[in-house]
Amino acid sequence: MIQKNRTKLVPLPTDILIPERDIGKQPVLDIRNLGIDFGGLTAVDSFTLAIGPTEIAGLIGPNGAGKTTIFNLLTNVYQPTRGSILLRGIDTKGMTTAQVNRLGIARTFQNIRLFGGMSVIDNVKVGLHNSIKCSFASSLLHTPGYYKAEKKARERCLELLDFMGMADMAQLRADSLPYGAQRRLEIVRALATKPAILLLDEPAAGMNPSETAELMEQIVRIRDTFQIAVMLIEHDMNLVMGVCEGIAVVNYGKIIAKGTPEQICNDPVVIEAYLGKKGAAAHAAEG
Amino acid sequence: MALLSNFINGLGLGSIYAIIALGYTMVYGIAKMLNFAHGDVIMVGAYVSFVSIASLGTPPLLALVMAMAVCTILGVVIERLAYRPLRASASLAVLITAIGVSYLLQNAALLIWTSNTKVYPSIVSFAPLHLFDGKLTITGEMLISVLTCIVIMVGLTLFTGKTKTGKAMRAVSENRDAAELMGISVNRTIAITFAIGSALAAVAGVLFCSTYPVLNPTVGSIPGIKAFTAAVLGGIGSIPGTLVGGLLLGIIEIFGRAYISQELSNAIVFAVLIIILLVKPNGLLGKKVNEKV
Amino acid sequence: MRLWKSKTSRQNLITLAMVTVAFAVLFFLNEGKVLSRSFSGQLVPICVYIVMALSLNLTVGILGELSLGHAGFMSVGAFTGVVAVAYLQQYITSPVPLMLVAMLIGGIMAGIAGFLIGIPVLRLRGDYLAIVTLAFGEIIRNILECLYVELDGGALRFSMFGSADVGGNFIISGPQGASVPSKLSTFGLGIGLVLFALIVIMNIVHSKEGRAVKAIRDNAIAAESVGLNLTSYKMKAFVTSAILAGMAGVLFAMNYSTVEAKKFNFNTSISVLVMVVLGGMGNLRGSIIAAALLTVLPELLRGFDDYRMLIYAIVLILVMLLNANARVKQIKLACSQKLRSLFSRKEASK
Numbered sequence: 010m011i012q013k014n015r016t017k018l019v020p021l022p023t024d025i026l027i028p029e030r031d032i033g034k035q036p037v038l039d040i041r042n043l044g045i046d047f048g049g050l051t052a053v054d055s056f057t058l059a060i061g062p063t064e065i066a067g068l069i070g071p072n073g074a075g076k077t078t079i080f081n082l083l084t085n086v087y088q089p090t091r092g093s094i095l096l097r098g099i100d101t102k103g104m105t106t107a108q109v110n111r112l113g114i115a116r117t118f119q120n121i122r123l124f125g126g127m128s129v130i131d132n133v134k135v136g137l138h139n140s141i142k143c144s145f146a147s148s149l150l151h152t153p154g155y156y157k158a159e160k161k162a163r164e165r166c167l168e169l170l171d172f173m174g175m176a177d178m179a180q181l182r183a184d185s186l187p188y189g190a191q192r193r194l195e196i197v198r199a200l201a202t203k204p205a206i207l208l209l210d211e212p213a214a215g216m217n218p219s220e221t222a223e224l225m226e227q228i229v230r231i232r233d234t235f236q237i238a239v240m241l242i243e244h245d246m247n248l249v250m251g252v253c254e255g256i257a258v259v260n261y262g263k264i265i266a267k268g269t270p271e272q273i274c275n276d277p278v279v280i281e282a283y284l285g286k287k288g289a290a291a292h293a294a295e296g
Numbered sequence: 297m298a299l300l301s302n303f304i305n306g307l308g309l310g311s312i313y314a315i316i317a318l319g320y321t322m323v324y325g326i327a328k329m330l331n332f333a334h335g336d337v338i339m340v341g342a343y344v345s346f347v348s349i350a351s352l353g354t355p356p357l358l359a360l361v362m363a364m365a366v367c368t369i370l371g372v373v374i375e376r377l378a379y380r381p382l383r384a385s386a387s388l389a390v391l392i393t394a395i396g397v398s399y400l401l402q403n404a405a406l407l408i409w410t411s412n413t414k415v416y417p418s419i420v421s422f423a424p425l426h427l428f429d430g431k432l433t434i435t436g437e438m439l440i441s442v443l444t445c446i447v448i449m450v451g452l453t454l455f456t457g458k459t460k461t462g463k464a465m466r467a468v469s470e471n472r473d474a475a476e477l478m479g480i481s482v483n484r485t486i487a488i489t490f491a492i493g494s495a496l497a498a499v500a501g502v503l504f505c506s507t508y509p510v511l512n513p514t515v516g517s518i519p520g521i522k523a524f525t526a527a528v529l530g531g532i533g534s535i536p537g538t539l540v541g542g543l544l545l546g547i548i549e550i551f552g553r554a555y556i557s558q559e560l561s562n563a564i565v566f567a568v569l570i571i572i573l574l575v576k577p578n579g580l581l582g583k584k585v586n587e588k589v
Numbered sequence: 590m591r592l593w594k595s596k597t598s599r600q601n602l603i604t605l606a607m608v609t610v611a612f613a614v615l616f617f618l619n620e621g622k623v624l625s626r627s628f629s630g631q632l633v634p635i636c637v638y639i640v641m642a643l644s645l646n647l648t649v650g651i652l653g654e655l656s657l658g659h660a661g662f663m664s665v666g667a668f669t670g671v672v673a674v675a676y677l678q679q680y681i682t683s684p685v686p687l688m689l690v691a692m693l694i695g696g697i698m699a700g701i702a703g704f705l706i707g708i709p710v711l712r713l714r715g716d717y718l719a720i721v722t723l724a725f726g727e728i729i730r731n732i733l734e735c736l737y738v739e740l741d742g743g744a745l746r747f748s749m750f751g752s753a754d755v756g757g758n759f760i761i762s763g764p765q766g767a768s769v770p771s772k773l774s775t776f777g778l779g780i781g782l783v784l785f786a787l788i789v790i791m792n793i794v795h796s797k798e799g800r801a802v803k804a805i806r807d808n809a810i811a812a813e814s815v816g817l818n819l820t821s822y823k824m825k826a827f828v829t830s831a832i833l834a835g836m837a838g839v840l841f842a843m844n845y846s847t848v849e850a851k852k853f854n855f856n857t858s859i860s861v862l863v864m865v866v867l868g869g870m871g872n873l874r875g876s877i878i879a880a881a882l883l884t885v886l887p888e889l890l891r892g893f894d895d896y897r898m899l900i901y902a903i904v905l906i907l908v909m910l911l912n913a914n915a916r917v918k919q920i921k922l923a924c925s926q927k928l929r930s931l932f933s934r935k936e937a938s939k
Contacts, residue, residue: 084814086810105813105818106810106813106814107813107814107816107817107818107819108816110813110814110815110816111816115814115815116814118810118811118814122808122810122811122814123807123808123811124803124804124807124808124811124812125807125808126803126806126807127800127803127804127807131800131803132804134797134800135800135801135804135812135815135817136815138797138800138801138815138816138817139816141797143796143797145798145825148792148793148796148797148798148799149789149792149793149796150792151792151795151796155796158797159796162797198811198815199814199815201815202815202816324716329716330716330719330720378906378910381910381913381914382909382910382913384913385909385912385913387715387716388649388653388654388655388715389909389912389913390909391655391715391716391719392655392862392866392905392909393905393906393909393910395657395859395862395905396902396903396904396905396906396909397902397906398902399859399898399899399901399902399905400899400902400903400906402898402902403896403898403899403902404899406895406898406899407895407896407899517855521720521723521724524720528717557735559731559734559735559750560731560732560735562727562728562731563727563728563731563732566724566725566727566728567724567728569720569721569724570709570721570724570725573709573713573717573721574709574712574713577713577717
């Protein structure tokens with residue numbers, strides 16, 4: 010219901026799909042043959058994917074397929090064994106997580122990682138950190154410049170919190186928030202870093218259906234308002250099929266299918282990965 | 297010949313460090329905490345055996361057994377009263393508490409036995425070996441230290457590998473929650489770990505004070521920290537690593553004292569700790585641990 | 590007015606006002622010779638330990654890393670300060686500027702030590718970081734015990750193990766410590782240093798740097814994911830803490846006629862830690878009160894000295910155990926709520 014007009018995906022020369030409206034623009038993320046081994050185990054292999062600058066992309070797959078590992082590779086928490094990541098055309102090889110963030114990737118975490126002892130608004134202010142213009146000396150002396158920068162930061166934080174419907178919670182301690190609000194606060198904090206692409210790791214986990222429906226609207230609104238790309242990992246198929254334009258399915262660390270939600274829904278390989286061979290046969294018999 | 301003599305002294309000291317380091321490494325591996333008070337348990341063991349020999353006139357072996365018994369009880373009591381209530385707390389809180397326990401033991405000893413340094417009677421009664429026409433002397437204490445260390449290492453390796461309790465320890469060290477779900481009592485396992493570590497600390501205390509016959513309330517703290525260095529050097533959580541780390545550290549210390557500077561010998565050992573943590577933070581034989589993101 | 594509007598600034602001003610008033614009262618009592626001799630002798634040490642506790646609180650309470658070598662930075666400041674005064678008194682004759690310059694130099698040297706130590710230490714985590722700071726504290730003491738500094742006709746000569754005796758005056762002679770040229774520390778300077786430390790730390794805590802440091806404490810991985818350079822902010826906090834400890838060291842040294850390196854041993858680091866823990870980690874007001882109390886108490890209670898460290902140890906353990914106790918947490922919460930409602934009712938009735 011959210012996306013009445015389904016986006017058409019078009020192939021790029023390198024077997025990569027992006028939304029038609031993003032054609033001619035540089036993909037925000039261009040991932041080529043990414044792979045990582047842990048000891049002898051290949052966790053991710055030959056992962057190739059491009060994300061358009063305003064695309065909402067989904068990354069799905071069974072538990073343990075390597076989805077979060079891919080997020081960790083994209084944010085340089087792990088350094089890849091093979092392959093390359095071009096973020097806005099720049100190779101992120103060798104950068105730290107912080108540098109990658111400043112270049113344009115912000116993320117949320119599957120197991121929520123807030124600054125629990127700090128207030129909600131301070132959590133967001135930490136996200137704004139690099140855009141607050143105030144020198145260390147100015148902070149030490151609390152010069153007028155400091156007050157100006159702090160005021161600007163506070164206003165921006167309240168705007169962002171309001172965007173996710175959280176302005177009334179600004180002064181609460183982050184770890185006192187209910188689960189759903191903590192997930193949304195992680196999104197606000199990530200948005201505060203002015204990313205070019207937002208990675209959401211199971212944003213709807215632990216949410217009830219009405220919260221999830223609200224989240225779906227918010228994800229689309231984030232893309233429309235900030236004109237950024239969103240890539241999300243999610244097990245809630247209503248959410249994935251409802252908001253994602255392009256979907257990649259991974260299993261055993263490899264992409265087994267890419268395409269629009271319709272294509273993915275009907276792909277026998279995907280059905281087999283989720284339901285197993287017997288399950289897939291039963292599914293086919295039913296359908 | 298001086299080189300060989302230093303080497304042997306280093307082995308003797310290193311064996312004692314290895315025995316102390318076992319206590320650190322087991323507690324760190326299983327209870328995931330740095331038991332800062334471990335060095336002071338050594339001191340208590342030394343005092344108990346001293347009182348037993350000097351005041352009660354017991355034979356050395358009985359004194360050793362008494363020291364082990366007292367330290368075992370002490371270790372278990374400390375764990376029960378001070379550490380167990382903090383098991384879910386941040387590591388900062390646990391470490392501060394452990395420092396508190398360390399100071400408690402030191403200052404209690406200060407009040408009981410005063411700060412006067414006592415001369416510790418060696419528990420080893422046989423004469424030193426003279427080799428190469430007396431050019432090389434191996435004291436009985438050195439021999440006993442090395443032998444005890446080997447026996448303990450072998451015993452502990454068999455214990456953790458073969459017995460039910462030992463396997464429970466390894467399970468708790470791998471994953472506490474999963475072990476609990478498999479019906480292993482985490483509290484009991486950690487208590488046993490503290491008991492074994494403290495008993496070993498008593499042995500180490502007796503050996504250390506027999507080799508270096510001075511006894512005062514702070515006698516355990518520096519060897520304690522050095523043994524922790526040895527545990528880190530070998531790799532926390534690994535029994536063979538502890539042996540390697542202990543021996544290496546003993547040799548480094550004796551050689552540093554002999555060839556670099558007497559005054560800076562502690563600084564040299566601490567520098568080793570710092571370098572190891574920076575270059576090879578998991579030690580020589582340790583496992584790499586990653587935080588899950 | 591702008592200051593008063595924001596809640597955090599208001600809290601800061603209240604803390605500052607409280608400290609200023611308390612010190613002003615003490616200052617005038619001291620000037621009027623009302624205070625007993627032993628108590629007025631404690632005034633400078635009180636200031637020293639307040640600054641030590643405040644600065645350690647920056648590392649332990651706000652950065653969340655346990656530093657066990659804080660006395661090491663104090664000793665660097667102390668010895669540098671003594672040398673600076675001995676050397677500079679030929680150029681600067683009035684005592685207050687001389688002390689200010691000495692404190693500045695002592696702070697800078699301690700800051701440099703903090704930076705050098707911070708490079709390796711801040712890469713470590715938790716227990717390892719703590720044990721390495723302890724090691725560095727001991728190394729500093731070990732080195733200072735071998736250091737000899739002579740003043741030879743207006744020039745300084747440094748040597749290890751006293752190897753280069755040129756017949757000048759020894760300012761620092763190894764284990765015998767430093768002989769202080771003249772006792773320059775005054776309570777007024779102490780008050781100044783406390784206020785300085787307090788303002789610096791409060792301003793850091795309520796700035797973007799402070800938020801970054803707290804964010805790193807609460808969740809380092811998340812802090813990195815929002816673009817914070819972990820080491821840079823840890824370093825800023827650690828070096829600031831070292832500088833303040835160094836300045837406190839200068840004030841401390843210049844209050845006695847001799848200072849030995851062994852004064853700055855592990856016991857001193859632990860005493861300061863006890864002040865921070867007792868006052869509440871991250872709580873600056875608490876640090877000030879705890880530091881003042883724990884400095885004065887041993888003097889007030891005769892024969893207490895034998896039991897001092899024993900009691901400190903018990904305090905450490907009890908505070909930690911009570912903090913972790915669920916029932917105590919509930920009682921604390923209930924009390925604070927009751928207090929708050931009491932106050933708000935009062936305000937409402939006005």
